[in-house]
Amino acid sequence: MTVPADRFQPGQAVCVRLAWPPGHVRTPWFVRGKQGVVERVLDVFPNPEERAYGRPGLPRVRLYRVRFAQSDVWPDYGGSATDTVDVEIYEHWLEPTPG
Numbered sequence: 001m002t003v004p005a006d007r008f009q010p011g012q013a014v015c016v017r018l019a020w021p022p023g024h025v026r027t028p029w030f031v032r033g034k035q036g037v038v039e040r041v042l043d044v045f046p047n048p049e050e051r052a053y054g055r056p057g058l059p060r061v062r063l064y065r066v067r068f069a070q071s072d073v074w075p076d077y078g079g080s081a082t083d084t085v086d087v088e089i090y091e092h093w094l095e096p097t098p099g
Contacts, residue, residue, distance in 0.1 A: 008038045008064055013097040016066070016089060024052035027093045035097055036068040039086055047090070062091040 008014055018033035026048045041064055046057025070083040077083070 006041050006062060007091055008041070008094060008096075010038050010040055012038045014038055014064075014066060014094045015097050017093050017095060019093075024049055027089055028087060030073055031066075031068060031087050031089070034068055034072055036066040036072075036087075039065040039067040042088065045090075047092075049090075063088055064091065064094060065089075066094070 013035060014037070015035045016027065016031045016033060020029075020032075041062065044060040044062050047059075047061050048057065051057040065086050065088050067084050067086050069081070070077045070079060070085055071081060073085060
């Protein structure tokens, strides 16, 4: 099986798609539309949004760990400005940041 090339690299800024599709979605609502940085590139897996409906989840998709500043995710966050949250997000939910 061919493994897809990495679209994003560690340290690269990305934006999570701002979408609200119906169905079984594996991307948390609280990071949609938010900008983060790829912390690491993980493996490829069957697409879980397809697997939820009993389909094979092909083609397999790359999973990334993306780091967000907590204050960017939750505007009222009262902790340190250096606090972060990491979320694992499938490639089809990520876009390069503009500029």
